[in-house]
Amino acid sequence: MGEISSASTRRDDPGVPDADLARAQHGDDAAFTRLVSPLRGELRAHCYRMLGSVHDAEDAVQEALVRAWRGLAGFEGRSSLRTWLYTVATRVCLDLVEARGRRAMPVDLGPSSEHAVLDQAPRTDVAWLGPYPDAALPHADPAGPAARYEQREAVELAFVAACQHLPGNQRAALLLFDVLGFSAAEIAAMMATSTTSVNSALARARRVLASRLPARSQQQTLRTLGDPAARRLAADFAGALERGDAAALIALLTEDVTWSMPPLPHWYRGIAAVSDFAIQVPITRCPSWRHKLTTANGQPAVAFYLAADPALPHGAWSIAVLDLREDLIAGITSFLDPDLFGRFGLPTTIG
Template identity: 45%
Template structure:
C-alpha cells in the first residue's frame, strides 16, 4: 500500500488548489483533501482503472466539497458584508467567526510546480482573493463546473461525467457561472518577481510602512484603495479614511517590521508589531496586497496569526526569517 500512498500524494497540491477554490478556506481545503485521500486509499482495491486516477480523485474530492458546502454559509470578504466605515465613527471592533471569511493560502500549497508558465499563471490568477470570493457566489455544482472547465481545462464531456450531469447541463451551468463572475471586479496584478516596477512598488511600501510614513504610504495607494482586517468586519476606502485609521486606532502598528511571503498569487508580508517595553516584535497580521499598475488597490490584513503564520511557515520573530 506504500505505492498506493505515493501515487495518491502526487495529486495533493493540485487537489488542495481545487478544494481551496471550492471552499474558500485553506484549512477546510486541507481537511477535504485529507478526507479524499482516506476515501481513495480505502477504496483503491475497487479502482479498476476504468477512469484515470486523476479523474477518480477529482470525483471523490468534488463529492467531499459538495458535502461540506451543503450546510455552510457563503464565505466572503469584508467589502461584501456592508459599506465602508468612517474611521472617526468606529467605537468598537468585533471579530466574526473564521467560517465567515475567504481566507489566504500559500501558493506552495495549491499551485503545482509545473514547467508550463501559462499553466502556472492560470493557477495563480485563479487563487487571487477577488476570484475566490467571486466563486463563493456560485451554487456549489456551478462552482465546480467553472473551476473544472475554465481553470483546469477539462472538457464538457469530462466535467459532465465527473458531476453526473449531461453535457448540455454543464454548458448551461458554465454560461450562468461566467455571467456571475463577469459582474465581479477581478482587475489586479499577480505577483511578478521579475517585474522591476512591481518590485519597486513593494520596496517603497515596506519602507513607508516600517517608517510609518503615512504621506509616503498614501502616495502608493490608488484613490479608491481599501483596507480590510478579517476577522473584523469593518473596512475602509480611500486615502483619508485609511490615513485616519492608521494614525488613530491603528497607530499601534507604528514600528512594525515586515517579512515577505506570497499568498494567493499576490505579494504578502508577515507583519510583526512592537510588543512590550523591550520593543520585541510579535506576530500581528498577514498582509496581502492587491496591486494594479503602479498602485496598491487593496491591503488585506488577516489577523488570525495563531493559525495563519504556521500555515505560511512564518517565524515567531522577524529576525528568524531566512
C-alpha cells in the first residue's frame, strides 16, 4: 500500500503512541488493535456510504484491517495512520463496487404501483440497499471544516441511495472530499490518480447528487421539528398500525408520501396508493403488530414485530425508516429482514 505524502494537520492521529506503532510494525497484534480500535466506527460508516450495506461495510473494514496489518511494516509515517487506513479501506470498497455493482431500492426497478400488489415475491436477484444503525455511527465528527455534509446527513437513506448511482471513483472522491474533508491532492494519492481527475470526478458526482437529493436534508428537518416531536410521529405511526386505524395512519402522511419494502419490488407513491396498500396489507392481512422505537440512518425508525394472534409472542418482521417533512411522514422504507434486528441491538421476539 503506497504512502500519502500530504497529510492535513486536522486529520493527524490524536494520541497515536509511537511505541504502539513500533510494536505493531514488529508484529504485536495487541498494539495494532489498540491503534485501529478508535477508528473502526468511522471506517465502518465510510464503507457503508460506499457500499450501501452494513454487512458489506463490516466485511470491508475487516478486509481493510487485514491488508493494513500485512502492510504495516512498510508504513513510514509520511501521512497520518488514519489517512493511510482510509486509503486501504477505500481501495477495498472500490474493489467490491467493481465486483458486486451497486445496491438498489425498489424505486430503481420501475414505476410505482397505483394499487396494493398482494402476495409479492421477494426479489432475491437484487442487491438491496440496507439501513444503518445509529448506534454504530462515530460519536465524534471526524470531518474537516471544509466538508459539505454533516456525518449524520451523509448516512441518510436518500444520500446513500443517491451515492449508489455514482461510479466507484466518483463515489469515493465525493465521500472523501465532501463528507470527510480530505483534500483533492490527498484523494488523488489515495486513489492513485491525478488531482485533475479527482476534481473532475467531484464535479460529475455533485451534479448527480443535486438531481437526486431533496432540497432539505432529514437532519435539517429534525432540527426544526425537534426530537420529541419526531419520536411522537414515529410512535403515532406505529400505534395506528397496531390498532388497525387507517384514518389515523393516513392523517400522518403527506400527499406525495412513498412507501417501499425491500426486498419486495413494488412500491407506492401518493396518498391514494399508499392508503390502498396500508388498508389491504398491513392493516387487513397482518393480524397483530407490536413495535419498538429506534433510529437508523440518522432518522426516526420503528422496529415492527408480527404475530398471528395478540396473545402469542411477536417475531421480528421489519425496520421502517421514516422520512419526515415538517410535521408529517413523507416516506416509509420498511426493510423486511429479521436478521437486521441483531445489528440494531433489538430482541427478535417480544410479548
